[in-house]
Amino acid sequence: MKQTKDRKAEILQTAALLFKQKGYSAVTMRDLADAVGIKAASLYNHINSKQQILSEIIFAIAEDFTEGIEEIVAQETNAQAKLKAVVAQHITLTADNPYGMAALNNDWMHLEDRLEYYLKLRNQYEKRFREIVLNGQQSGQLKNVSHEILLFSVLSTLRNLYLWIPRKADLQKEKLIDDLSEILLQGVVQ
Numbered sequence: 001m002k003q004t005k006d007r008k009a010e011i012l013q014t015a016a017l018l019f020k021q022k023g024y025s026a027v028t029m030r031d032l033a034d035a036v037g038i039k040a041a042s043l044y045n046h047i048n049s050k051q052q053i054l055s056e057i058i059f060a061i062a063e064d065f066t067e068g069i070e071e072i073v074a075q076e077t078n079a080q081a082k083l084k085a086v087v088a089q090h091i092t093l094t095a096d097n098p099y100g101m102a103a104l105n106n107d108w109m110h111l112e113d114r115l116e117y118y119l120k121l122r123n124q125y126e127k128r129f130r131e132i133v134l135n136g137q138q139s140g141q142l143k144n145v146s147h148e149i150l151l152f153s154v155l156s157t158l159r160n161l162y163l164w165i166p167r168k169a170d171l172q173k174e175k176l177i178d179d180l181s182e183i184l185l186q187g188v189v190q
Helices: 002-022 029-036 050-074 079-096 098-106 112-138 147-159 161-167 173-186
Strands: none
Touching: 002 029, 002 050, 002 098, 029 050, 050 079, 050 098, 050 112, 079 098, 079 112, 079 147, 079 161, 079 173, 098 161, 112 147, 147 161, 147 173
C-alpha cells in the first residue's frame, strides 16, 4: 500500500512539473506516463483522469491556504504579525511545492466540475486577507491606503513566488520570510 501511495505522490509531483513546463492542456497522459517511467495504462491504477490529477494538486494547496488563513485571522496578534504570518504561509507552501503552486495559479480554470469549489476557496481566502487589512487600518496599525491596491500588490508578489523560488538552491525560508515581510509591509505599517 505504501508503494502505491509513493507512486501516486510521484505521479502528482511529475504532473505538476509537466503542467508548469507545458501547461495543463498540452500535457497528455502518455507524456505523464513517460515522465514517470510507466505505461500509460498503468497510470489508471493510481488515478482516474488528468482532471483528477489537477484537482488533487490544486486542492491540496488551496485547502492548506484556506485553513492557514483561518488560523491566522483567529490569532490574538496585531495586523502586522498576521500579515507576516500570511507571507510565511505563502513562502512555506510555495517552497514545499513550487510546481503545485504553478498549477494553482495557472491551471485552476481547467478544474471543470470543481471550479466553483475552487473559486469559493479563493474568495474565502481573499475575504480573510481583506479582513486582516481592514481591521489593521481601522485600528491604526496600517496606513489608510487603498486596501484593494494593498491586496493586489501583496498577493501578486506572493502568488508569483513559484517563479522565483525554484531558482534559489540556497533558499533560507526564515530569512526570506523576514526580508519579504519587511519589503512588503514597510510601506503599509505605521
